Amino acid sequence: MAGGSDADFREFAATHSRRLFRTACLLTSGDWHGAEDLLQETLGKLYPKWRRIGRMEWPFAYAHTTLVRTYLEQQRRKSSGERATDNVPERAARPTGDPELRLTLLDGLAELAPGDRAVLVLRYWEDRSVEQVAEMLHLSAGAVRVRSHRALDRLRAVLGDQLPGLALDRS
Amino acid sequence: MHGRAWLRASRRARVPLTPYCFRIPIERTGDLTVPAAGFGTSSRDPGPHGQYHDPDFEQALPGALNAVVDTFPAYDPEVIPRGVARGKRIRRVRRIRIGAAACAMAVTVVGVGVVLDRAMETDASAASRRTLPDGEGPSAWPVTGNQMIAALESLLPAKGKVSEVSGGGSQLTPQDPPLIGRNPFAQLVYTDSGGSSGIRVMLARPAPDSPESRIADCGAVDERRPYDECTTHRQPDGSKLSVAKTVKGMSGAPGQRHWRVILDRPDGGRVSVDAFSGGARDQWTGDNPNGVGVGLDPRLTVDQLTRIATDARWIRGIDALPTPDRRVLGVLQSVLPAGTDITAKGESAHGATVVLRDGKGLTNLSASVRMTAGPLESCAGIADCRTRTLPDGSTTFAARQPVGNAAPEFVQWRVAIRHPDGRTVLLNAGNNARPESVVINHDDYPGIVMEANLRQPKTSRTEPGLTLDQLEAIAADPRWTR
Numbered sequence: 001m002a003g004g005s006d007a008d009f010r011e012f013a014a015t016h017s018r019r020l021f022r023t024a025c026l027l028t029s030g031d032w033h034g035a036e037d038l039l040q041e042t043l044g045k046l047y048p049k050w051r052r053i054g055r056m057e058w059p060f061a062y063a064h065t066t067l068v069r070t071y072l073e074q075q076r077r078k079s080s081g082e083r084a085t086d087n088v089p090e091r092a093a094r095p096t097g098d099p100e101l102r103l104t105l106l107d108g109l110a111e112l113a114p115g116d117r118a119v120l121v122l123r124y125w126e127d128r129s130v131e132q133v134a135e136m137l138h139l140s141a142g143a144v145r146v147r148s149h150r151a152l153d154r155l156r157a158v159l160g161d162q163l164p165g166l167a168l169d170r171s
Numbered sequence: 172m173h174g175r176a177w178l179r180a181s182r183r184a185r186v187p188l189t190p191y192c193f194r195i196p197i198e199r200t201g202d203l204t205v206p207a208a209g210f211g212t213s214s215r216d217p218g219p220h221g222q223y224h225d226p227d228f229e230q231a232l233p234g235a236l237n238a239v240v241d242t243f244p245a246y247d248p249e250v251i252p253r254g255v256a257r258g259k260r261i262r263r264v265r266r267i268r269i270g271a272a273a274c275a276m277a278v279t280v281v282g283v284g285v286v287l288d289r290a291m292e293t294d295a296s297a298a299s300r301r302t303l304p305d306g307e308g309p310s311a312w313p314v315t316g317n318q319m320i321a322a323l324e325s326l327l328p329a330k331g332k333v334s335e336v337s338g339g340g341s342q343l344t345p346q347d348p349p350l351i352g353r354n355p356f357a358q359l360v361y362t363d364s365g366g367s368s369g370i371r372v373m374l375a376r377p378a379p380d381s382p383e384s385r386i387a388d389c390g391a392v393d394e395r396r397p398y399d400e401c402t403t404h405r406q407p408d409g410s411k412l413s414v415a416k417t418v419k420g421m422s423g424a425p426g427q428r429h430w431r432v433i434l435d436r437p438d439g440g441r442v443s444v445d446a447f448s449g450g451a452r453d454q455w456t457g458d459n460p461n462g463v464g465v466g467l468d469p470r471l472t473v474d475q476l477t478r479i480a481t482d483a484r485w486i487r488g489i490d491a492l493p494t495p496d497r498r499v500l501g502v503l504q505s506v507l508p509a510g511t512d513i514t515a516k517g518e519s520a521h522g523a524t525v526v527l528r529d530g531k532g533l534t535n536l537s538a539s540v541r542m543t544a545g546p547l548e549s550c551a552g553i554a555d556c557r558t559r560t561l562p563d564g565s566t567t568f569a570a571r572q573p574v575g576n577a578a579p580e581f582v583q584w585r586v587a588i589r590h591p592d593g594r595t596v597l598l599n600a601g602n603n604a605r606p607e608s609v610v611i612n613h614d615d616y617p618g619i620v621m622e623a624n625l626r627q628p629k630t631s632r633t634e635p636g637l638t639l640d641q642l643e644a645i646a647a648d649p650r651w652t653r
Binding site: 013 | 232240248318
């Protein structure tokens with residue numbers, strides 16, 4: 001079980017940041033600068049509570065939930081505080097060397113509402129059950145199913161029949 | 172229940188963060204047990220009204236997401252110490268708040284509350300409004316737009332709100348090398364009880380003798396919009412601090428007010444901070460007495476803007492930017508034939524433009540460098556065109572052709588070379604430059620080159636002053652890939 005010291009926290013962060021960062025990358029649709037900011041913010045939130053979190057049986061689960069909720073908080077803040085501007089902001093930085101279809105998948109994720117995207121990432125990449133996702137996001141199980149269904153429909157519309165090919169490419 | 176009390180109660184009632192992974196596969200990493208992700212085989216739940224209508228798609232999605240995740244780069248290890256610093260700051264602010272609350276309860280003297288409030292406000296405005304760690308900000312290459320935004324937000328007075336936030340980093344795409352870096356910036360609208368102001372900060376390393384560099388001595392970048400007031404002071408460390416105010420529009424009538432503070436450091440780095448009255452910069456250039464911010468001052472004073480410009484957070488960001496000789500303009504100037512006379516020059520997001528002069532007239536030469544995935548364009552449909560593959564695997568393209576929809580006398584020679592690593596150099600030489608052309612990096616559109624004084628463009632000569640062979644040699648110069 002992890003302890004509560006600064007060194008313990010840094011060790012925890014070093015061990016699990018790669019995994020958290022990958023989730024953050026999916027949540028931000030491949031914007032890895034934004035994903036790093038999200039990871040940093042998450043670590044910042046965890047640190048003051050580490051004495052308590054470090055004693056938990058599953059500190060990573062707490063960290064992961066914090067990451068997802070922080071992402072959704074940021075999205076809510078953005079949607080309420082930002083307005084359209086004539087100046088085109090920086091396009092999200094994307095990983096290098098992606099085949100076109102992988103970029104298309106990221107573009108498809110980017111088209112989803114943040115909450116729907118979070119549901120989809122948790123369900124289909126993190127492999128969480130509907131109940132677990134519902135608890136993480138403070139939603140009902142029915143709402144998670146609706147969001148999941150809606151996200152799949154949307155993604156399916158963007159990707160068409162290409163997705164199985166992408167999955168096979170990996171193997 | 173009053174609104175604030177209700178909010179506190181509702182916050183207390185929120186579902187606590189609890190472990191959720193007790194029913195999912197786990198993997199052991201070090202001394203911590205973590206839930207496995209991405210490779211689970213649990214069956215999916217049906218959709219809200221039954222099974223999802225495309226089970227193949229649903230089954231393929233986890234694998235596809237894994238394939239995409241595998242392409243993500245590694246995170247910057249510095250994110251951990253930054254997160255720790257952020258956490259320490261959160262804890263410090265929380266302790267101040269707890270202390271303030273305790274004092275407010277124990278001592279019912281209004282003055283104490285005011286003092287504590289001011290102490291907290293000072294802490295937030297001087298160090299961070301987004302609780303950015305002390306000394307943090309844009310650092311190593313690449314400088315990101317998010318870093319710029321975070322640093323700018325951290326330097327604003329804490330009593331206001333921000334909106335219309337946007338920013339740009341030192342790269343347009345993550346694969347861009349420093350050679351083709353652009354000026355990172357952040358801009359937003361700051362609003363407090365007295366109104367709104369557009370605020371913008373930009374980091375740069377203007378090339379010596381470029382139009383941008385003239386601002387250091389109060390010379391306007393674009394002569395169409397001179398400053399109404401401007402002073403320049405030499406600082407003890409050798410840097411120059413220029414403070415400019417514009418209160419009139421282009422026609423001389425009162426317009427949106429614009430305060431600008433520019434810090435030019437001895438090493439060539441620049442921090443420019445702009446504030447516009449009433450809100451974001453009004454793009455309307457005509458007279459409008461009811462326009463944005465007319466008759467108002469920006470909400471931040473020149474002193475406040477100066478504090479932002481001189482803050483140490485920007486230093487490492489500037490240090491990370493390539494020096495002028497290591498950007499496209501610098502390389503382009505170095506690879507031109509010896510003795511070439513350059514009469515004007517400017518930089519854009521991916522490249523640079525120079526105006527060359529010889530005994531026959533002027534040539535407009537632009538260079539652009541990009542990382543490209545696909546092959547160069549083909550010669551299909553172009554009468555005077557050739558492509559080649561060089562011994563090192565690089566491919567080239569060279570064509571002479573008229574300019575799009577322009578009159579037939581306007582011609583351009585286009586040359587490109589794509590190296591095996593994807594770095595692609597594109598050159599475009601035209602015969603349409605004018606001697607008074609001033610290529611500027613317009614401050615309204617960071618990274619966008621505009622040419623002033625080109626109201627009636629006309630050809631300067633029958634053909635560009637560089638041959639296709641010369642252009643190919645310039646494009647293939649190894650200095651582009653160093």
